[in-house]
Amino acid sequence: MVTKEDIIKLAKLGKLYLTEEELDSAVKDMTNIIGFANEISKVDTGDTEFDNINGLENALREDIVEESFDEDLILKNVDGGKDGFFYIKKYQN
């Protein structure tokens, strides 16, 4: 059961600011999401051991430099940034 307190805590951790209305609908949504994901626990897996990476191991990369992306491409999603930086304007209340 998801409570309003759970949502408030999660919102705080995620730096989200929700109105009362948004909180109520988030409780409903989250209950649905968890219920949906919980379906999987109904499966009887017997003694089979498994994890979320299918028992795979050691996919390692050699330590070889490849050229990085151009700065303008890196900053393209943030309207070009400011002076080469990602830019976060002072938060105004």
Add this chain to the structure above:
Amino acid sequence: MKYELVSGLETHVELSTKTKIFCSCRTDFGGEPNTHCCPICIGLPGTLPKLNKEVVRYAIMAGLATNCEINLISKMDRKNYVYPDLPKAYQISQYDLPLCKNGYIQLDSGKKIRIARIHIEEDAGKLVHKGGDVYVDYNRGGVPLIEIVTQPDIRSSEEAREYVEKLQLIMRYIGVSDCKMQEGSMRCDVNISVRPEGSEEFGTRTEIKNMNSLTFMTKAMEYEKNRQIELIENGGKVEQETLRYIESSGTTESMRGKEDAHDYRYFREPDLVTIHTLSEEVENIRKSLPELPTARIKKYIEKFGISEKDAESIVKYKNISDFFEKAIQGIENPKIVSNFIIGQIFSTLNNEQEKESFDIKVSAESLNELCKLVESKKINVGLAKSTLLKMLETGKNVSNFISQEDMQSISEEKLLEICKKAVDSNPNAVKDYLSGKEKALKVLIGFVMKETKGKVDALNTQKNILDTIKNI
């Protein structure tokens, strides 16, 4: 009441691999902002991390060099927190299966500071605050780190300093990091509590974040210890909180309290598979580890007969110790070499930084050449010293200052002859000496040195002069 400090350290060390931990961007310090970046290290959706093999190897090296056990089965976990320095809103780190555990570093007193764990993780980006706005540079984002966590075994700021210095040196010797605190490639978080001396229970602890200088770290620890003692003495209680050290005032201030303590909601990183290291691989890494600082100090003292103080001042700087190792090749008595390093070479280095970078104009081979001339008695120590100073100044080789003629050794007969000449030409000095003025002997020795261009041994010369005077 007397109080005791109880402290444990978490040290972040940036690994000097060529590329980042999960992508192939370079790890070089500095550079124009956001030029060492790609979609993986700026956390774009849909990208997949791929673990750098060398990061695993370096971390295992660090573990073995600090007496750790290696977890052959290890994995990565997500540590969730929302802050602009972390574009994915989670850091890929390790939670319950770190690569290394249960090690220690031994202090000079013999006391062991136990290491609970060493894990690998990615560094965050750099934030620049300007007038309330925040500018973010992700060049450092994704640079590989190891975090070395001790048990609360430290009892004074001096022990903390010694532990960090030893750790720093070990990491430099095995070559996994340059550990430059001023550039941020080594940073310490310090956990501190106090308790009445003799008590077994721990007090409530505070944590001082991101110390990037040893001097400030010891100052911050002293300040925080006294603050906590004063608080308790006045009937107050220490609050569990995270602190920041203010360098200008030498005080600490709260960053966040217990109620704001992070809830990281760790879970297994599903994008990265299990790290399975074979025990043979661990043994191969163990065998490939270079000689560690403590082993070098022991060798210098026991095998080479160098004083403890001199051995320590050479080993303290990896560059100097490596230089020394090269310069003693084929030398029977390495003390000749260490004396030149600590005497003439150190006299040209003005501070710790210059010793650390050890950027001098004389190569190890060149010093070796000079020392061989001394050892084969072709020139005496005095001449070698003055020659070395000239070499340090000009960067020229021994042969530029010492000619073949200089190196022709002077026979015993010839020496005696010159000593006789010294006595004959300086009757006043001889008279002074005979009337008890020991210093007058120096005039005579100086005469011989001048005549032979310093090619003879001073003690032997003195003996010959005394014999000559006796026979007058």
